[in-house]
Amino acid sequence: MNTAEIQTLYAYNRWANRNTLKTSRMLNWEDFIKDLGASHGSIRGTLVHILWGEWLWLRRWRGESPKQVFAAEAFSDRARLESRWGAVEEEQNAFLERLTDDLLLKHVSYENVQGVRWEYSLAEMMQHLVNHSSYHRGQVAVLLRQLRQTPLAMDFLVFLDEKRARAAGGDS
Numbered sequence: 001m002n003t004a005e006i007q008t009l010y011a012y013n014r015w016a017n018r019n020t021l022k023t024s025r026m027l028n029w030e031d032f033i034k035d036l037g038a039s040h041g042s043i044r045g046t047l048v049h050i051l052w053g054e055w056l057w058l059r060r061w062r063g064e065s066p067k068q069v070f071a072a073e074a075f076s077d078r079a080r081l082e083s084r085w086g087a088v089e090e091e092q093n094a095f096l097e098r099l100t101d102d103l104l105l106k107h108v109s110y111e112n113v114q115g116v117r118w119e120y121s122l123a124e125m126m127q128h129l130v131n132h133s134s135y136h137r138g139q140v141a142v143l144l145r146q147l148r149q150t151p152l153a154m155d156f157l158v159f160l161d162e163k164r165a166r167a168a169g170g171d172s
Contacts (some may be wrong), residue, residue: 001104001123001126001127002101002104003099003100003104006096006099006104006123006126006127007099009126009127009130010092010096010126011159011163012159012160013129013130013133013134014089014092015159015162016133016134016137016154016159017050017054017085017089017133017137019151019152019153019154020047020050020137020140020141020151020154021047021082021085022152023140023144023149023151023152024043024047024078024140024144025078026149027043027144027147027149031043031147032044032078033045033072034147036143036146036147038139038142038143039136039139040072040136040139041072042072042143043143043147044072044075044081045072046136046139046140046143047081047140048070048071048072048074048075048081049070049136050132050133050136050137050140051070051081051084051088052069052070053129053132053133053136054085054088054089054092054129055070055088057126057128057129057132058088058091058092058095060108060125061095061108061122062095063108063109063110064110065110065111067113069113103122104121104122104123104126105121105123106121106122107119107120107121107122108120108121108122108125134154137154138154141154
């Protein structure tokens with residue numbers, strides 16, 4: 001993968017995350033935090049896990065090995081969750097602006113939360129994060145359907161279609 005492809009993938013990831021957050025706003029608080037038996041319990045728990053992954057991998061790309069795990073309960077309202085998400089997005093965007101093809105090839109070593117050391121190329125790590133977020137957004141979509149909500153589209157091709165439509169219409 002090259003820099004332009006990674007940047008497109010991350011534009012898609014931001015778009016899909018925003019669509020997921022937007023759909024989750026339709027829920028009342030009780031449904032938002034209700035344990036539905038998913039990997040991370042509730043929709044809030046799953047969204048917090050996605051956010052944590054985005055934060056964690058960004059730190060790892062910078063050579064850090066944080067051991068902190070975000071607790072769903074720390075996000076006592078949607079505003080706190082979305083504010084933190086915005087801050088992580090800003091950090092990701094700054095990282096992406098400095099990204100080069102050469103950096104994507106570099107190997108980055110980190111220690112996971114259990115203390116085991118791993119090493120991958122930056123490109124592999126960055127692809128992994130988008131895959132991780134997509135997987136858990138799919139879980140949120142199922143949970144939303146269990147609560148009789150219709151999730152917004154999250155398909156990569158829908159993202160591309162919308163992006164091209166905006167470009168053709170002069171919006172950026």
